[in-house]
Amino acid sequence: MKSSSITSVSVKRVHIWYALIVFVFAIFVVRLFYLQIIQHDHYKTAAQSDQYKEYEIAASRGIIKAHDGDRTIPIVLNHQLFTIYADPQLVKDKKKTADALIKVLGGDRKKYENAIAAQGRYQVLAKKVTQEQRDTLLKYKLAGIGAQAQEYRTYPQGTLAAQLLGFVDDAGVGKYGIEQSLNKQLTGTPGELKAVTDINGVPLAASEDNVRKPAKSGNDVVLTIDIGMQKQVEQLLQQGLQTAKSSSGSVVVLDAKTGAVKAMANYPTYDPANYAQVTDANLFNNMAITEALEVGSVMKPLTAAAALDLGVVKPNSTYYDQSKIKVDDAVVSNIEEDGGPGTKNIADILNLSLNTGATWLLMQMGSGELNRQGRQAWHDYMSNHYLFGKPTGIEQGYENPGTVPSPTSGYGLNITYANTSFGQAMTATTLQMAGAYAAMLNGGTYNQPHLLESTIKNDGSVAKNKPKILVQRAVKPEVSKEMQPLLEYVVAKHHFKRKFSDAYSVGGKTGTAQIANPAGGYLEHDFNGTYIGFVGGNTPEYVIAVRVDRPKIAGYAGSQAAQPIFGDVAHMLIDNFNVPTKG
Amino acid sequence: MAMSRQRFAVRNQNSVSFRSTDRRLGPITNTVALIILACLLGLLYLTQVTKTNAFGYSIESLERQQTQLKTEHDNLEVASARLQSLDRVQNSEPAKNLVSVAPASVVQN
Numbered sequence: 001m002k003s004s005s006i007t008s009v010s011v012k013r014v015h016i017w018y019a020l021i022v023f024v025f026a027i028f029v030v031r032l033f034y035l036q037i038i039q040h041d042h043y044k045t046a047a048q049s050d051q052y053k054e055y056e057i058a059a060s061r062g063i064i065k066a067h068d069g070d071r072t073i074p075i076v077l078n079h080q081l082f083t084i085y086a087d088p089q090l091v092k093d094k095k096k097t098a099d100a101l102i103k104v105l106g107g108d109r110k111k112y113e114n115a116i117a118a119q120g121r122y123q124v125l126a127k128k129v130t131q132e133q134r135d136t137l138l139k140y141k142l143a144g145i146g147a148q149a150q151e152y153r154t155y156p157q158g159t160l161a162a163q164l165l166g167f168v169d170d171a172g173v174g175k176y177g178i179e180q181s182l183n184k185q186l187t188g189t190p191g192e193l194k195a196v197t198d199i200n201g202v203p204l205a206a207s208e209d210n211v212r213k214p215a216k217s218g219n220d221v222v223l224t225i226d227i228g229m230q231k232q233v234e235q236l237l238q239q240g241l242q243t244a245k246s247s248s249g250s251v252v253v254l255d256a257k258t259g260a261v262k263a264m265a266n267y268p269t270y271d272p273a274n275y276a277q278v279t280d281a282n283l284f285n286n287m288a289i290t291e292a293l294e295v296g297s298v299m300k301p302l303t304a305a306a307a308l309d310l311g312v313v314k315p316n317s318t319y320y321d322q323s324k325i326k327v328d329d330a331v332v333s334n335i336e337e338d339g340g341p342g343t344k345n346i347a348d349i350l351n352l353s354l355n356t357g358a359t360w361l362l363m364q365m366g367s368g369e370l371n372r373q374g375r376q377a378w379h380d381y382m383s384n385h386y387l388f389g390k391p392t393g394i395e396q397g398y399e400n401p402g403t404v405p406s407p408t409s410g411y412g413l414n415i416t417y418a419n420t421s422f423g424q425a426m427t428a429t430t431l432q433m434a435g436a437y438a439a440m441l442n443g444g445t446y447n448q449p450h451l452l453e454s455t456i457k458n459d460g461s462v463a464k465n466k467p468k469i470l471v472q473r474a475v476k477p478e479v480s481k482e483m484q485p486l487l488e489y490v491v492a493k494h495h496f497k498r499k500f501s502d503a504y505s506v507g508g509k510t511g512t513a514q515i516a517n518p519a520g521g522y523l524e525h526d527f528n529g530t531y532i533g534f535v536g537g538n539t540p541e542y543v544i545a546v547r548v549d550r551p552k553i554a555g556y557a558g559s560q561a562a563q564p565i566f567g568d569v570a571h572m573l574i575d576n577f578n579v580p581t582k583g
Numbered sequence: 584m585a586m587s588r589q590r591f592a593v594r595n596q597n598s599v600s601f602r603s604t605d606r607r608l609g610p611i612t613n614t615v616a617l618i619i620l621a622c623l624l625g626l627l628y629l630t631q632v633t634k635t636n637a638f639g640y641s642i643e644s645l646e647r648q649q650t651q652l653k654t655e656h657d658n659l660e661v662a663s664a665r666l667q668s669l670d671r672v673q674n675s676e677p678a679k680n681l682v683s684v685a686p687a688s689v690v691q692n
Contacts, residue, residue, distance in 0.1 A: 018611075073664065073667065074660065074664050075664075077657070077660060077661050077664060078657060079657065079658070079661050080654050080657065080658070131654070131658075154661055156661065156664035156665045156667070156668045157668050157669060157670070158668065158670055160669065198636075198639075202639060202640060202643045203639050203642075203643065204636045204639050205635050205636055205638045205639035205642060206632045206635040206636045206639070227669060228669070231669045
């Protein structure tokens with residue numbers, strides 16, 4: 001009876017314990033149900049905010065290459081440097097930290113101490129720190145001090161072609177030159193990494209939610225310029241400007257047959273690696289493209305070619321030049337060395353740089369007088385054959401289209417158009433002039449002046465840039481052939497420091513352009529000097545355009561300041577760049 | 584007495600007995616077994632996840648190495664380009680010893 005009672009109590013206890021365990025389990029189950037099912041989203045978000053990290057993988061900017069003879073070499077590359085920063089809230093020993101920073105990075109103690117003591121959680125201590133400096137600094141294991149990698153543009157050739165290349169600002173955006181114009185191609189697509197990470201930020205491979213999209217580097221670009229030619233052109237320009245006592249100028253060397261820019265130099269220049277130190281923003285401009293000027297007498301060959309193309313004159317046509325022509329209330333006259341009144345031909349107009357001759361050519365376009373017909377015909381040539389007043393579309397930022405006056409509306413149209421026939425009252429850039437000369441001399445095809453030769457994509461494939469033909473027939477091929485000896489004649493009749501060999505064809509024309517006075521009229525004592533010419537064998541190989549701003553040397557700006565630079569560049573090309581001989 | 588022995592003798596003649604062996608696991612055993620099974624499965628899952636995650640560290644290490652090598656490559660490319668720069672070549676000792684072939688005289692025409 002007693003034993004039976006004990007067994008009954010034990011069973012009861014077991015049942016109670018069993019019920020208790022079940023109850024506790026039930027509590028767990030209910031609690032877990034609440035946490036994992038009902039509060040699922042809340043806790044998932046809370047957990048992910050700690051564990052799920054999103055990183056942007058920076059894309060490398062494409063590099064810029066150029067020709068060095070037969071090979072291509074990089075002239076703008078990326079270089080990884082570091083930004084050293086502090087999180088002031090985490091810095092423990094401020095003195096020790098400042099000591100280490102001074103030891104490794106140099107600089108001012110006060111600057112570091114102020115940064116470390118500042119409010120906020122991100123204080124930049126130093127930029128463009130090298131890998132070695134960064135490694136040394138991190139060895140100190142300073143709490144609250146970190147390093148962030150950043151790519152910077154580096155220029156192994158220093159200031160070479162600075163304005164043509166442009167630079168990349170701190171936000172990674174290309175400014176000026178090629179960097180601006182081809183920014184889209186050069187900029188890559190950043191990648192992204194979204195992953196559940198451990199406490200050190202290392203992605204855990206087992207997570208299903210990980211997203212890994214690799215960065216896509218920007219395309220590399222190959223330019224048409226030859227760095228050897230560019231270097232020499234820059235040197236010759238600088239020397240020429242010093243001799244001419246001018247503070248600024250440009251030279252463009254264009255492949256006459258293709259429109260490819262082989263060299264494009266400006267002076268003064270700047271160091272693109274230190275663009276932030278430049279105080280005058282005008283220095284960033286590629287003056288050969290961004291600044292249009294009244295070009296002066298270099299326009300006369302284009303006027304002659306237009307008249308020949310229209311068939312209103314022949315290469316051997318003559319006229320009687322009275323040294324001045326009255327146009328409405330104004331008088332067009334020549335420079336003093338015009339040889340006086342007499343019978344002149346087109347070669348004389350170019351050689352003696354006769355303003356009256358250029359006006360006479362314009363009159364022939366109007367059936368012998370200055371009128372609407374002549375103005376419209378010449379306007380058509382300026383705008384639609386030589387493309388003045390329109391940007392060339394070269395891969396550069398801030399291209400200036402220049403200006404061409406209307407032939408039908410405005411004041412004093414006849415004298416205005418007489419002026420345009422010898423390069424006044426209209427404006428064009430040095431590049432536009434080179435492009436128009438190339439079209440006039442290469443058989444009549446206006447190829448778009450361009451700097452981009454090819455693009456190298458991420459997968460290594462090369463896409464050649466097909467330059468556009470802007471005008472199929474700027475002038476007839478026969479007119480083009482007639483213009484070459486006319487310009488050779490001008491060179492033959494002018495003095496050059498070093499004579500050109502008869503084995504080569506060299507031609508060109510000077511220009512001494514008046515400068516518009518902002519107060520009205522023209523400046524009395526300041527002129528711009530220009531020279532556009534070519535060098536080649538049977539046909540022109542290179543077109544060379546020179547611009548010299550306000551030279552202070554005695555004599556005409558075109559012949560005394562710009563022509564010597566043309567001569568030096570032409571000889572340099574003959575000596576070094578395999579210009580074919582006649583034959 | 585003999586009668587009663589005989590009676591027993593008849594009753595004990597079958598020495599083989601058949602007993603029902605219908606054994607069943609109780610609820611506690613079942614619960615424990617299920618918990619152990621769940622634990623084993625959990626352990627298996629954890630070992631696999633840990634193993635997979637360990638690859639994350641290998642990947643991280645390899646990626647770090649790849650980045651370092653790329654940076655090193657880029658730095659060498661920059662150094663190479665600098666060494667070949669025109670200014671450096673122009674100012675090099677061999678270049679300084681070269682003789683200019685440009686004509687010395689000035690010809691006027």
